Amino acid sequence: MSAPIGGAGVIARENPARTAEIAGVVAETPAEAVDAIVREADAGQRKWAARELPERLAVLSRAATSIEESAAELATLLARESGKVVGDCRGEIGFAVRYLRWVVEHAPAAYADRIVDDELGRIVEQRKPYGVVAAVTPWNAPVILGMLKIAPALAAGNAVVVKPSPLAPLTISRVVALFEAPARVVHGGAGTGAALVGHDLVRKVAFTGGADGGRAVAALAGDRLTPTVLELGGNDPAVFLDDAPFTDEAMDRLVMASFATSGQVCMAAKRLYVPSSRLDGFVEAYLAAADRVLVTGDPLADGVTMGPVISAAAQRAAETLRAGGVVHDLGRFEGDPESGYFVRPALVAGPDPGSPLVVAEQFAPVVPVLGYDDEEAVLDAANAGELGLGASVWSADEERAFAFARRFEAGFTFVNTHNRTGMSLRAPFGGVKRSGWGREYAHEGLAEYVQTCVIHAPAAFRPGAGVAAGGPSAYPPG
Ligand code: NAD
Secondary structure: OOOOEOOOOEEEEEEOOEEEEEEEEEEOOOHHHHHHHHHHHHHHHHHHHHOOHHHHHHHHHHHHHHHHHOHHHHHHHHHHHHOOOHHHHHHHHHHHHHHHHHHHHHHHHHOOOEEEEEOOEEEEEEEEEOOEEEEEOOOOOHHHHHHHHHHHHHHOOOEEEEEOOOOOOHHHHHHHOOOOOOEEEOOOOHHHHHHHHOOOOEEEEEEEOOHHHHHHHHHHHHHOOOOEEEEOOOOOEEEEOOOOOOOHHHHHHHHHHHHHHHHOOOOOOOEEEEEHHHHHHHHHHHHHHHHHHOEEOOOOOOOOOEOOOOOHHHHHHHHHHOOOOEEEEOOEEOOOOOOOOOOOOEEEEOOOOOOHHHHOOOOOOEEEEEEEOOHHHHHHHHHOOOEEOEEEEEOOOHHHHHHHHOOOOOOEEEEOOOOOOOOOOOOOOOOEEOOEEOOOOHHHHHHOOEEEEEEEEEHHHOOOOOOOOOOOOOOOOO
């Protein structure tokens, strides 16, 4: 991935759709400034945690309103720094606001003390904040992935220091500034991330990104025994069973499940499996769907559904994937393809099943489709590899689809769609094998930002119980 351009200490973020244009500038945070910011956050956290939960939640509600009021401007900035189409950027800001409000609604139950007072004694379970949370986030959905950490961390009484990707540092910085709470941002690449994660006063790490960054962050945090949440990449399979109809509506959904954000989505449909006998019909229906829904061009232009990739390095990497099998160019292009890091989206039919396009996360607008003849074999192929983030199964028979879905090694499986569904806030992000370690989103996401501390007065030793000190406990250790 190319380094952001700029002089020493400055990150000047270029617009990947118009590389002659700078979307905005932030100052890089030197290591000594990271130290000062974490110390300030730590001091602020004590005061923040001392405020009653409803007061903290009122601050979060006000932030939700402020973000909502600036939504149009924030969405435009996000499109300019990330190359995502502006409609999706509006969706991202809207989702961040909904998630923040969902946290405000559910935090009181999630963070309340649980008290048992019965014949065995009195137990109080407290949910306490960790202290300073380090949130290290990727560029592809910087506001959502920041908010999934910021909202529950602050609600629980933590301070949070966000280290966004230098490839999309602008919008999330504006969002963080709208919180009247101990929430700060530090800027830079891996070195700044390491200075933050390795800081003595950081008591919890929440990382979303790729395997290499995750490994480095987990090692650093492990060295300090700092609890860590990791959300990593995926190589999601989409399996069409032999009865799945190729309706226009389903195919339109599938195409955008692969090509939204130019394929740079953790839970994009990254490998397609179709019965061999139906492969030709599938490719025909897929190309027709791409003609209907896939328009590559400037993310701010009306009607465009796919922008550029994030950087020159991502563009070069995507071009190398357009090889092997039969390469079908998809959709149409509007505007000037030379103005930014554009890649012609492609479906690659029948590539080598061992090729990098199939076995690794491509994170690019190039998608393989492979034929299969046996359901057991395709399930093995879908489950191969170390990543297990999402998956989908497509069938006319929902019971059959659910039976198949149960056998996926994936944290989140969709039926007759893939990812772009407005996922329910009742379900956490899944992730098995090396895709997830900890949980974001929903109730499990709230639980990640508190520690449970138990106070126990055994009945036998309570004042007035009449049992001599040192007498038998009602709770023999099991
Ligand atoms: P990345 O791993 O390169 O960077 C993520 C963040 O970690 C950035 O802020 C980066 O500066 C920082 N970082 C990288 N190396 C570091 C180190 N050694 N020490 C400290 N910090 C370090 O990821 P990316 O390219 O920005 O994002 C793409 C990846 O993220 C893909 O694999 C994608 O699937 C994954 N992703 C996962 C989810 C999810 O919820 N599971 C969501 C979005 C993206």
